[in-house]
Every structure is written in C-alpha cells, then in structure tokens.
Amino acid sequence: MIDVILSTMPFLLEGLWMTFKISLITIFFGSLIGTVVGMLRTLDYALITYPLGAYIHALRGTPFLIHLYFVYFMLPATGISWLQLEAFPAAVIALSLYTSTYVAEIVRGAIEAVPRGQSEAARSTGMTALQTMWYVVLPQAMKLMIPPMGGVYVIIIKGTSIVSVIGIAELVRAGEHATQRHPRELMLIYGMTAMMYFAYCYPVLRLARWAEAKFGSVRLPS
Amino acid sequence: MPDPAPIIVVKDISKTFDIPGRPPVHALRHVTNHVDKGEVLVVIGPSGSGKSTFLRALNGLQPVDSGSIVIDGVELTDPKTDLNRLRQGVGMVFQHFNLFQHKTALENITMPQMVVLKRPQGEAEEIGNRLLKRVGIGDKGGSYPSELSGGQQQRVAIARSLAMTPKVMLFDEATSALDPETVGGVLELMKDLAADGTTMVVVTHEMGFAREAADRVTFMDEGAIIEEGIPESIFDNPQHDRTKLFLSQII
Ligand SMILES: Nc1ncnc2c1ncn2[C@@H]1O[C@H](COP(=O)(O)OP(=O)(O)O)[C@@H](O)[C@H]1O
Ligand SMILES: [Mg+2]
Numbered sequence: 001m002i003d004v005i006l007s008t009m010p011f012l013l014e015g016l017w018m019t020f021k022i023s024l025i026t027i028f029f030g031s032l033i034g035t036v037v038g039m040l041r042t043l044d045y046a047l048i049t050y051p052l053g054a055y056i057h058a059l060r061g062t063p064f065l066i067h068l069y070f071v072y073f074m075l076p077a078t079g080i081s082w083l084q085l086e087a088f089p090a091a092v093i094a095l096s097l098y099t100s101t102y103v104a105e106i107v108r109g110a111i112e113a114v115p116r117g118q119s120e121a122a123r124s125t126g127m128t129a130l131q132t133m134w135y136v137v138l139p140q141a142m143k144l145m146i147p148p149m150g151g152v153y154v155i156i157i158k159g160t161s162i163v164s165v166i167g168i169a170e171l172v173r174a175g176e177h178a179t180q181r182h183p184r185e186l187m188l189i190y191g192m193t194a195m196m197y198f199a200y201c202y203p204v205l206r207l208a209r210w211a212e213a214k215f216g217s218v219r220l221p222s
Numbered sequence: 223m224p225d226p227a228p229i230i231v232v233k234d235i236s237k238t239f240d241i242p243g244r245p246p247v248h249a250l251r252h253v254t255n256h257v258d259k260g261e262v263l264v265v266i267g268p269s270g271s272g273k274s275t276f277l278r279a280l281n282g283l284q285p286v287d288s289g290s291i292v293i294d295g296v297e298l299t300d301p302k303t304d305l306n307r308l309r310q311g312v313g314m315v316f317q318h319f320n321l322f323q324h325k326t327a328l329e330n331i332t333m334p335q336m337v338v339l340k341r342p343q344g345e346a347e348e349i350g351n352r353l354l355k356r357v358g359i360g361d362k363g364g365s366y367p368s369e370l371s372g373g374q375q376q377r378v379a380i381a382r383s384l385a386m387t388p389k390v391m392l393f394d395e396a397t398s399a400l401d402p403e404t405v406g407g408v409l410e411l412m413k414d415l416a417a418d419g420t421t422m423v424v425v426t427h428e429m430g431f432a433r434e435a436a437d438r439v440t441f442m443d444e445g446a447i448i449e450e451g452i453p454e455s456i457f458d459n460p461q462h463d464r465t466k467l468f469l470s471q472i473i
Pocket of ligand 1: 239241247248249267268270271272273274275276414
C-alpha cells in the first residue's frame with residue numbers, strides 16, 4: 001500500500017497543482033469581472049442593467065459544460081484566429097465567466113443591503129456617486145460579501161474537476177489515471193484525491209470565517 | 223435679524239410619484255417659498271404632506287418635475303448645474319442620523335472634509351474635534367455610531383454637516399427618532415445654531431421649538447403650502463381650518 005501511495009503521490013500532486021492554478025486564476029478573474037458587473041447592476045440605467053441581467057441569467061440558466069464546449073469547440077469553428085484557444089485558456093475563460101455571475105449577484109445583494117440613508121448622507125455632503133460607492137457603500141458591503149464569497153470559492157475549486165473533459169490533467173483526472181494503473185486501489189486513490197481537495201478547501205473556508213470575524217458582522221441601522 | 227437677501231428661492235415646484243398600479247401621489251403641488259440669509263424657516267404639517275419631499279428637493283436628493291430652485295444664486299433645477307458642488311453648501315440632518323457605520327464619530331466628520339474639500343487630515347481633525355466639542359460630545363470622537371445613544375449620534379451628524387461650512391442647514395425631523403430624554407438637548411443645540419445666525423429649514427413636530435426658534439412657519443398639507451407667517455400668527459391665530467385641525471391634533 002505504501003508503494004502505491006508513494007508512486008501515485010507525485011502524480012496526484014501534479015493534478016493538485018493544476019487544480020490550484022486553474023481555480024486561483026478563475027477566482028481572480030471571476031471576482032474582478034463579477035465585482036464590476038455587480039456594481040454596474042446596482043445603477044439605475046436600464047441600458048446597462050438589462051444586458052447585464054441577461055448575461056447573468058443566460059450563464060446561470062445553462063450547464064457549465066455547454067459553456068466549456070462553446071469556448072473550446074465552437075469558437076474555434078468560427079475560423080477566427082484569435083478564437084483558437086488551447087484547453088487551459090479555454091477552461092479558465094469559461095470558468096471565470098461562470099464564476100463572475102455568482103460573484104456579481106453576491107456583490108449586488110451586499111451593496112443593496114447597505115441602507116439607502118448611508119449613501120444619501122454621503123451625497124448630501126457633496127460626495128460624488130463614485131466617492132460614495134468607494135468610501136461609504138463598498139466598505140460596508142464588503143463585510144456582507146465575505147461569507148458567501150468563501151462558499152462560492154470552495155464550490156469553484158471543487159467544480160474545476162469538470163474541465164478534465166477537455167483533457168486538462170487536474171486532480172480528479174490525475175486520480176482516474178492512477179486508478180487505471182492500480183485498479184485494485186480505488187478506495188485508497190480516491191481517498192487521497194478527496195483528502196487533497198479537503199486540504200485545499202478547508203483553509204479557504206477557515207480564511208472566510210476568520211475574515212468575517214476580523215471585519216466584524218456589520219450592525220446596520222434599522 | 224435675518225438679512226433680507228434670499229439664499230433659497232423656490233418657484234412653483236411640483237413633484238408627482240407615479241407608481242404603476244397605484245394612484246399617482248402629488249407630493250408637491252406648485253410650492254413657492256424662499257429663505258433669507260440667517261432665517262429659520264420651520265415647516266410643519268401632517269405625515270405625508272410633502273415636508274420631506276420639499277426638504278430633499280432643496281439639495282437635489284429629490285428631483286422635481288417642474289418649477290425652479292435657486293440656492294445662493296445657483297439654479298439647482300438647471301440640468302447643467304454641478305449638484306455635487308451645490309450640495310457642499312447645503313447641510314442635511316436626517317431623522318435616522320445616517321452616520322457612516324464603519325467610521326468613528328470623528329472619522330464621520332473628517333472623511334467628507336478630506337474627500338470633498340480635500341482638506342489635509344490634520345486640519346480636518348482639528349475642525350472635527352472643535353465641532354464635537356461645540357455639539358457637546360468632545361470626548362466621543364473615538365466611538366463608533368453603534369456605541370452612541372441616538373442623541374449623541376444626531377450631534378455627530380450635525381457636526382458632520384457643519385464641518386462643510388454650509389450656507390444652509392436642512393433638518394428633517396431630526397428629533398423624531400430620539401428617546402424623549404435626549405430630544406431636549408438636540409433641540410437646544412439647534413436653537414444655538416439658529417441664534418448664531420445659521421440659515422435653517424427645519425421640518426419638525428416640536429411646536430415649542432417652532433414657536434421659539436422660527437422666524438417663519440410654513441404649514442403644508444397634501445403637497446401644498448396652506449398658510450404661513452410668523453410663529454405667533456400661525457399658532458395663536460391660524461386662518462385655515464386645516465391648520466386649526468392639525469394644531470388641535472398635535473398639541
Ligand atoms: N420615493 C417615493 N416614492 C413614492 N412615493 C413617495 C416617495 N417619497 C414620498 N412619497 C409619497 O409622497 C407623499 C409625501 O411624502 P413626504 O414628503 O415623505 O411627506 P412628509 O415628510 O410630510 O411625511 C407621501 O404620500 C409619500 O408616500
Ligand atoms: Mg417626512
């Protein structure tokens with residue numbers, strides 16, 4: 001058993017590294033796009049909020065696998081040269097867009113949960129809409145975003161396994177390979193795989209908890 | 223004595239709230255009024271009569287449908303007017319204080335000065351501490367809003383507005399959300415400001431304050447000005463039935 005662990009470990013670690021890379025890049029870009037989309041959605045301009053609402057509902061209402069196929073198989077079929085994506089960038093793009101829809105809704109919800117009186121007070125001192133957002137609304141909304149954001153990140157980390165379908169050797173894929181070489185050690189190998197996910201996700205959850213405690217739960221005026 | 227140069231001129235403003243599926247609400251109907259420099263105008267009237275809408279129109283928080291508002295020579299209702307700049311000169315105090323919850327009392331006062339007026343932190347803090355003393359809570363600068371009583375929070379909110387050296391201060395039921403024992407102190411502070419020559423528009427249900435501090439009282443009902451005059455004439459000799467009814471109910 002030890003020799004199975006030793007021989008598959010490097011292999012699995014490589015898969016973990018790939019999962020780590022994809023999820024971090026995805027979380028970064030997904031959060032960036034999602035934050036911008038979420039903030040824009042709180043504006044009062046139908047010309048902006050309608051298309052963004054359509055974007056969010058289109059992506060959330062369809063399976064991620066379709067997005068992945070779309071980016072990896074269908075875009076190249078257009079023949080346009082810069083749309084000929086390798087598996088890795090295709091996976092990261094599809095995952096980032098998907099993640100951004102969840103982040104956007106969290107950001108929008110948190111911003112809208114900050115009482116209107118806060119921004120009215122800021123505006124009445126002469127602060128611009130942007131200054132109000134930056135100095136008054138976002139700092140308070142941030143505290144409301146942290147707990148659900150941690151939850152989304154963990155779902156994304158675990159969800160990256162689906163990109164194995166376009167040939168990316170991430171952790172689950174690496175585990176599958178290992179089971180082909182040691183068909184009688186299914187339990188052991190999948191157990192190791194699960195442990196590695198856990199070792200990655202658990203600190204993220206703890207971090208979200210810690211951040212929530214550190215920044216305190218906000219006391220919003222009634 | 224008020225200097226008879228109007229700092230606020232309101233001409234024939236109207237505002238209707240149209241919510242689909244409900245009858246339209248005429249919150250303001252052809253309201254015309256003015257406030258002179260150093261004058262204290264008190265606006266009274268039943269709930270829903272348009273007092274808040276009128277006050278919020280004066281700093282552009284509530285856009286109006288028609289009519290014009292001029293603040294110190296600048297037409298607020300002109301679409302080309304820079305509202306952010308205009309609002310620097312119009313302080314507003316809210317019923318629910320609306321202190322920035324993530325900032326201390328002192329930071330509530332310094333932040334707008336630094337962000338809007340670009341004052342250096344040292345100067346903003348000096349002004350902030352001086353104003354905290356003036357409103358009677360010089361030792362509370364480091365407290366967060368959640369650690370302060372309603373009365374203390376409202377004092378901070380008043381100081382926050384004063385720090386911008388406004389030409390006019392607007393008060394929307396500033397004592398309505400306070401515990402009875404803290405109402406008096408905040409009203410005293412508002413009287414002090416009035417005595418110092420601050421130009422003020424005050425929406426309140428505190429008739430004692432209106433009688434004592436107002437230069438002029440405006441009675442509103444259903445979005446219109448029904449009657450106005452010096453406190454003695456409104457309170458002791460009201461001309462309209464609606465004014466009489468309102469006063470009989472509130473006292
Ligand atoms: N943002 C709004 N949307 C819809 N109706 C409003 C809004 N603001 C005020 N109103 C309505 O306008 C009328 C006047 O309100 P308001 O100015 O708040 O009265 P007051 O301050 O005298 O109690 C009320 O009927 C109120 O319901
Ligand atoms: Mg009101």
